[in-house]
Amino acid sequence: MSQYYNGKRIKNIFDPKSVISFKLSRTKVDLFLSCPRCFYFDRRLGIEQPPGYPFTLNSAVDALLKKEFDSYRRQGLAHPLMRAYNIDAIPFQHEKLSEWRSNFKGVSYLHKSTNFILTGAIDDIWVSPSKELFVVDYKSTSKKEEVSLEADWQIAYKRQMEFYQWLLRMNGFKVSSIGYFVYCNGITNKDSFDQKLEFDIKIIPYEGNGGWVEPTILAARKCLDADEIPNAHADCDFCEYNELVHEAINK
DSSP, X not given: OEEEETTEEEESOOOTTOOSOEEEEHHHHHHHHHOHHHHHHHHTTOOOOOOOOOOHHHHHHHHHHHHHHHHXXXXXXXXXXXXXXXXXXEEOOOTTHHHHHOTTXXXXXXXXXXXXXXXXOOSEEEEOXXXXXXXXXXXXXXXXXXXXXXXXXXXXXXXXXXXXXXXXXXXXXXXXXXXXXXXEEEOOXXXXXXXXXXXXXXXXXXXXXXXXXXXXXXXXXXXXXXXXXXXXXXXXXXXXXXXXXXXXXXX
């Protein structure tokens, strides 16, 4: 439903009294895990966090990877990277793949006990000879050290993978607990730019565990149903900033 805040029209605001299914994206579920207060402000009160800068170069890498893997998808062949990493699979063909990749649609599932329509836009899916699906996510960066999934903040990447696996399982697909990150690392030690960026590409397997998804969705519904604003997460930079501003104003 739509509401208004300070004269501005706001879409998709949760109303505890409504019987209409409420759409909740993977990014909003992750926001709930990061900070329940920011999540409540966003989905219940319509006050979103300030937007970050768009990662347009990352988006360009994603688009080119999709085109490249799609060329092998049409041929029913494994990409050379998949062969290099001994992954016995080919890119998955499905009539809804374009929809599943769309940020405004994605893979969706109606969670009946919360009446949430959970959504998430995937990058790619591969399939094994036994028809088991592998969720694939593209990542790009530029760093001197080799890319990995060891940093604390990359828990968000892992949850992203696990959420997509859960969504596909809820849609009746046979999904492997193993997913793959196609990680592109921009090379900066070239002598000249020559109007092109070059990347080292690494495929990183990750074994997901989506056991957190169901209880998190239930907790998110309980959070939005409440009339009291929840406590901020101890590590939330946005909430800390707001508190400092409030203190400065009220001195």
